[in-house]
Amino acid sequence: MAYNLKEVMANKPSRLTAGHRMCAGCGAPPVARMILRALKPEDHAVISNATGCMEVSTFMYPYTAWTDSFIHTAFENAASTCSGAEAAYESMKRQGKLPQDQNTKFITFGGDGGTYDIGLQALSGAMERGHDMVYVCYDNGAYMNTGIQRSSATPKFADTTTSPAGSVIPGKMQSRKDLTEVMAAHHLPYVAQTIAYMNFKDLYEKAEKAIYTEGPCFLNVLSPCPRGWGYPTDMLMEINKLAVETCYWPLYEVENGKYKITYKPAKKLPIEEFLRPQKRFKHMFKPGNEWMLEEFQKEVDKRWETLLALEEMSNKE
Amino acid sequence: MGIRERLSGNEAVATAMKQINPDVVAAFPITPSTEIPQYFSTFVSNGTVDTEFVAVESEHSAMSACIGAEAAGGRAMTATSANGLSYMWEMIYIASSLRLPIVMSLVNRAVSGPLNIHNDHSDAMGVRDSGWIMLFSENNQEAYDNLVMAHRIAENKDVLLPLMVCQDGFITSHSIENIELIEDDKVKEFVGKYNPEHYLLNAKEPIAIGPLDVQHYLFEHKYQQAEAMRNAKKVILEVAKDFEKMTGRKYSFFEEYKMEDAEIAVVCMNSTAGTTKTVVDDLRNKGVKAGMVKVRVFRPFPAEEIAEALGNLKAVAIMDKSDSLNAAGGALFEDVVSSMYVAKKQVPAVSYVYGIGGRDTTSKDIEEVYNNLQEIAKTGNIDNPYRYVGLRK
Numbered sequence: 001m002a003y004n005l006k007e008v009m010a011n012k013p014s015r016l017t018a019g020h021r022m023c024a025g026c027g028a029p030p031v032a033r034m035i036l037r038a039l040k041p042e043d044h045a046v047i048s049n050a051t052g053c054m055e056v057s058t059f060m061y062p063y064t065a066w067t068d069s070f071i072h073t074a075f076e077n078a079a080s081t082c083s084g085a086e087a088a089y090e091s092m093k094r095q096g097k098l099p100q101d102q103n104t105k106f107i108t109f110g111g112d113g114g115t116y117d118i119g120l121q122a123l124s125g126a127m128e129r130g131h132d133m134v135y136v137c138y139d140n141g142a143y144m145n146t147g148i149q150r151s152s153a154t155p156k157f158a159d160t161t162t163s164p165a166g167s168v169i170p171g172k173m174q175s176r177k178d179l180t181e182v183m184a185a186h187h188l189p190y191v192a193q194t195i196a197y198m199n200f201k202d203l204y205e206k207a208e209k210a211i212y213t214e215g216p217c218f219l220n221v222l223s224p225c226p227r228g229w230g231y232p233t234d235m236l237m238e239i240n241k242l243a244v245e246t247c248y249w250p251l252y253e254v255e256n257g258k259y260k261i262t263y264k265p266a267k268k269l270p271i272e273e274f275l276r277p278q279k280r281f282k283h284m285f286k287p288g289n290e291w292m293l294e295e296f297q298k299e300v301d302k303r304w305e306t307l308l309a310l311e312e313m314s315n316k317e
Numbered sequence: 318m319g320i321r322e323r324l325s326g327n328e329a330v331a332t333a334m335k336q337i338n339p340d341v342v343a344a345f346p347i348t349p350s351t352e353i354p355q356y357f358s359t360f361v362s363n364g365t366v367d368t369e370f371v372a373v374e375s376e377h378s379a380m381s382a383c384i385g386a387e388a389a390g391g392r393a394m395t396a397t398s399a400n401g402l403s404y405m406w407e408m409i410y411i412a413s414s415l416r417l418p419i420v421m422s423l424v425n426r427a428v429s430g431p432l433n434i435h436n437d438h439s440d441a442m443g444v445r446d447s448g449w450i451m452l453f454s455e456n457n458q459e460a461y462d463n464l465v466m467a468h469r470i471a472e473n474k475d476v477l478l479p480l481m482v483c484q485d486g487f488i489t490s491h492s493i494e495n496i497e498l499i500e501d502d503k504v505k506e507f508v509g510k511y512n513p514e515h516y517l518l519n520a521k522e523p524i525a526i527g528p529l530d531v532q533h534y535l536f537e538h539k540y541q542q543a544e545a546m547r548n549a550k551k552v553i554l555e556v557a558k559d560f561e562k563m564t565g566r567k568y569s570f571f572e573e574y575k576m577e578d579a580e581i582a583v584v585c586m587n588s589t590a591g592t593t594k595t596v597v598d599d600l601r602n603k604g605v606k607a608g609m610v611k612v613r614v615f616r617p618f619p620a621e622e623i624a625e626a627l628g629n630l631k632a633v634a635i636m637d638k639s640d641s642l643n644a645a646g647g648a649l650f651e652d653v654v655s656s657m658y659v660a661k662k663q664v665p666a667v668s669y670v671y672g673i674g675g676r677d678t679t680s681k682d683i684e685e686v687y688n689n690l691q692e693i694a695k696t697g698n699i700d701n702p703y704r705y706v707g708l709r710k
Contacts (some may be wrong), residue, residue: 044520046389061528069517071388072527073381073411080378083371084343084385084393085517091340091369092391092518102520122381125374 005199012037015045020065021057025233027196027223027240028054028138032109034200035136035219036068038207044068044104046089048082050114051075053145053225054138076118079126079135082108086131105211106133112153113143116179127186127216134210134217137179140225148228152177155248156299157292158280160228165283170292175299183218184254190217192253194262197240202251202262209253222249230279242274247304252311259311268304271297319497319564326489329457329496330396330422330482331356333464335366336504339420340391340511343371343382345401348434349486350424353396376401380408380419387417388526390516392468394419398486399426399440406444412479413448413542415526418471419479421449422464425587425638426486427674435675436486438586438638441615442648448542450480450549451616453586455572458496459613460484462566465499468508469556475548483615485588487675499564507563546617553614570619572611573626575601579608581690582627584653585636586612589671589678596683607687618652624660627653631694632665634686636706638672646670646703665693671706682707 015036022029032054039045045068049055055072058065073081086106092098110119115137123135142160143149150163156175159165163172180193190213192206203221210217224231224239231239243249244263248271251263272293275281284292324332331353334342342361344354354370361370371386373379379395386393397405402423412419427433428440441451450470454460463482471480484490499507515524530538550570557568572590575597576582583593590611600607610626612619627633635654637647645651646668654666669686672678686706693699 044523046517048385056529059525059528061530061534064525064528066525067523069519069523070525071385071517073384073415074407077377077381077408080373080381081385083373083378084341084382084387085389086385087341087343087369087371087382088386088389088391088393089518091367092389095340095367097340097390098518099520102518104518104520121374122378125378128374129371 003201003205005201008037008204012041015039015067016058017065017067021060022053023226023233025226025236026053027140027225027236030196031138031203031221031223034196034203035107035207038204038211039105042103044102046071046082046085046104046106048072048078048085048106048108050078050110050119052111052114054109054111056145075114077122078108078110078114078119080122082106082133083126083129083131086133106131107211108133108135110135110137111144112137112139112141113151115139116153116177117151124186127183127188127218131216132214134219136219136221138221138223140223140228142225142228144225144228153179156296157284159283160280170283170289178303180220183220187257188218189213189215190253190255192218193220193249194251195222195240195244195249196237197244206253228280231277235277239277242269242277245269246271246274246300248274248300250304250307252307257314259307259314261307261311271300319499322496322498323493324457324496325491325493326457326460326484327352327424327491328356329461330464332498333461333504334394335360336499336501337392337394337464337468337508338366338505339368339394341369341371341383341386341393342395343373343379343386343393344395344397345373345376345379347376347398347401349426349490350396350398350401350422352490353422353424376404377408380405380412383419384408384412384415384417387419388415388517390513390518392511394421396422396424398424399428402440403428403443409444409447409449411527414538416477416542416545417479418468418477420464420467420471421479421481422460423481423483424486424490425483433674436488436638437673437675441483442639442641445616445648448478448546449616450478450546452480452482453613453615454482454484454489455588455590455611456489457492457494460489461496461498462560462564462568465504465507466556466560466568468511470549470552472511473552476545476552478542478545478549483587488588503563507559549617550619568613570612570614570622571626572613574609574611576608576610576626578606580606580631581633581687581694582608582610582630583634583636583683583686584610584612584627584649586615586649587638589636589638592678592680593683596680596687600687605687605691612649615649618656620652620656621660623653624656624662627657627664628660628662630664632690634667634669634690636669636671636686640670640673644703665697665699667693667699667702667704669704669706676707678707
C-alpha cells in the first residue's frame with residue numbers, strides 16, 4: 001500500500017467540505033476527511049451518521065458538507081440504518097436495478113456515546129450480520145454534543161458534567177470500556193484502533209484497509225474534544241501524539257484474528273504527560289491525589305501488556 | 318378469476334409479500350407476527366423472491382434498516398406487533414418525516430404491561446399521530462388485499478408516506494379461512510415498479526437525508542406531511558377503484574353494513590366487524606333498524622365521510638379495542654365524535670372499550686351494546702358515555 005500524504009492531499013479533494021460548524025481544535029473533522037480520502041476517487045459512498053456533534057454541525061437544513069450520499073436518522077441506530085442501505089444495494093445490484101459498474105462503499109460515523117453506549121446493540125447486530133460496511137467510532141470520550149456527560153468511553157477520574165470531580169467523588173469512578181476489544185471479539189475480518197498522528201499515515205492506511213476489506217469492519221479513532229478535555233485548540237495534534245506515546249491509545253489492528261501493533265513508542269512516556277494538559281484531569285494533580293495518577297498508570301500498563309501478549313499469542317504459528 | 322386457497326392471516330400477508338417481492342425485508346420475531354418473517358425467510362432461502370432478508374437484532378433496528386433500505390432506493394417491508402412497534406416508535410416517526418413509503422404488516426396485540434400476547438389495538442393506537450397511513454382488516458382476505466394496494470398508495474408522488482396494514486393478532490393472524498388470491502403476474506403488474514425520484518444509491522446525484530431541522534423549517538416540513546396525509550384520501554380511493562377492476566372486491570374508507578335506513582349503529586375495526594355483522598342480521602330479523610360501520614382507513618381519518626354516514630342515526634356506539642386511559646373515551650370514539658361535531662351532526666354517542674388483552678368479544682357482548690343503543694335512541698339520555706363491555710365486575 002504505497003502512500004504519500006502530499007499526493008493524497010493533492011489528488012484526492014476532501015469529500016467533507018469546508019464550511020461545516022465543528023469547533024476549532026476538534027479532532028473529528030480531520031478524521032472524517034482523511035477516512036473519506038481513503039475512498040477511490042471513482043467510488044461512490046453512502047455515509048450513515050449517528051446523531052451527535054458531527055451530524056448536527058455538518059448537515060443543518062438546507063446545507064450539507066457531505067459530497068457523498070448521506071443519511072442520518074437517530075442516535076443509536078447509525079449501524080442498522082447503514083445495514084439497511086447496504087442490504088438494498090446487495091439486492092438491487094443482484095437484480096440489475098443499479099448500473100453494473102457502480103461501486104458503492106458504506107461508511108458509518110458515530111461518536112462514543114452513539115457507539116459504546118446507546119448504539120452498541122445496533123453496531124453489534126450489524127457487524128454480526130456481516131454487512132459489507134465500515135463502522136467508524138470517533139471517540140472523544142464523553143457525550144460532547146449534549147454538554148460533556150460521561151459515557152462508557154470516558155476515562156477513569158475524568159471530570160464531566162455527570163461525573164463532576166467533587167469533594168467526595170473525584171470524577172468518573174469507573175475505567176473506560178475497551179470497545180476495540182469488544183469488536184475484536186466479534187471475529188470481524190478487520191478491526192483497528194487509530195488516531196490522526198504522524199502525517200495521518202496510520203489512520204489513512206487503516207481506513208483504506210477497512211473500506212476495501214470485504215465484510216464488516218470497525219475503526220476506533222480517538223478524536224480529542226477541546227471543550228470536553230480542556231486543551232488549547234492549537235494543541236490537537238500534540239494531544240494525539242501524547243495519547244499514542246504514553247500508550248493510552250495504542251495503535252493496532254486485528255486482521256482475521258491476528259493482532260498487529262502498528263506503532264510501538266521507542267520510549268513509553270508516563271501517563272502524566274497525556275493527562276496534564278487536559279483540564280478534565282486537573283484535580284488529579286492536586287497534592288494528596290498522587291494515588292490517582294498511580295492507579296491510572298497501572299491501568300494503562302496493564303492494557304498495554306495485555307495487547308503485547310495478544311499480539312504475540314495470535315501470531316504464533 | 319383468482320385462486321381459491323385456505324390461509325391464515327399471517328400466511329396471507331406472507332403470500333402478498335412474496336408476490337410484491339420487495340428489495341429488502343428487515344424483521345424481528347414477536348408474537349403473533351413472527352410467522353410472517355418465518356414464512357418469508359423460507360421464500361428467500363428457496364430463491365422464490367429477490368429480497369435481501371435482514372434478520373435484525375431488534376425492532377428498532379428493523380425499522381432503521383427499512384429506513385436505510387427505502388432511502389437507498391429499494392422497497393422495504395417489515396412486520397411486527399405490540400412491544401415490537403413500541404420499540405420502533407422513535408423510528409416510526411422518522412420514517413414518515415423522511416417521506417419513505419415503507420410498508421408494514423402490524424398484527425395487533427396488547428402493548429405491555431403487564432405482559433400479554435393477545436389481541437387488542439393498543440399498539441396501533443400508540444402510533445396514530447406518527448404520520449403513517451393505517452389500514453385495518455376484518456379478515457385474512459382484507460389483510461391480503463390491503464397489502465396488495467399498499468405500495469400504490471404509499472409511493473404515490475402526492476403521498477410518499479409509510480403505510481401499515483393492521484389485522485387482529487391470533488383472531489385472524491392464526492385462523493385459517495378461505496381466501497381468494499390474485500395471480501402473481503397480476504399482483505406484479507398492479508403493484509408496479511418502484512421509481513423513487515431521489516435516493517442514496519443514485520451515484521449520479523448524491524443526496525443528504527435527515528438533517529438537523531431547526532425552528533425556521535420544521536413547521537413547514539410537518540405541514541407538508543399533513544398535506545400528504547390529506548392527499549392520501551384521494552389516492553386511497555383511486556387505488557381501490559383499480560383494485561376493484563382487477564378483483565371485483567370493493568374497498569373504501571369504511572364499510573357500511575345495512576346503514577341505509579339504520580337508526581342505531583356500532584362503529585368498530587378489524588375482526589369485531591365480523592361478529593357485529595351477525596348481530597346486525599339477528600337484530601334486523603327482529604325488526605330492529607341496526608347497522609354497522611367498519612373503519613378500514615383510520616389514518617388519514619375520513620372525518621367528513623364518517624360524519625355523513627352516521628349523521629342521521631338516533632344513537633351510535635363507537636367501540637375501541639384499546640383504552641386511551643384518558644378518562645374521556647377511546648381514540649376511535651374521539652375521532653368519530655369530533656368529526657360529527659365539526660359537521661354539525663348531533664347524534665347521541667357512547668364509547669365502548671372492549672376486548673382488552675384478548676378478552677373474547679362474543680355476539681352477546683355486541684348485542685348488549687345494541688340493546689343499550691336502543692334505550693338511548695328511545696330516551697335520548699346517556700347517563701355515562703364512557704363504557705366498557707365484556708369487563709368482569
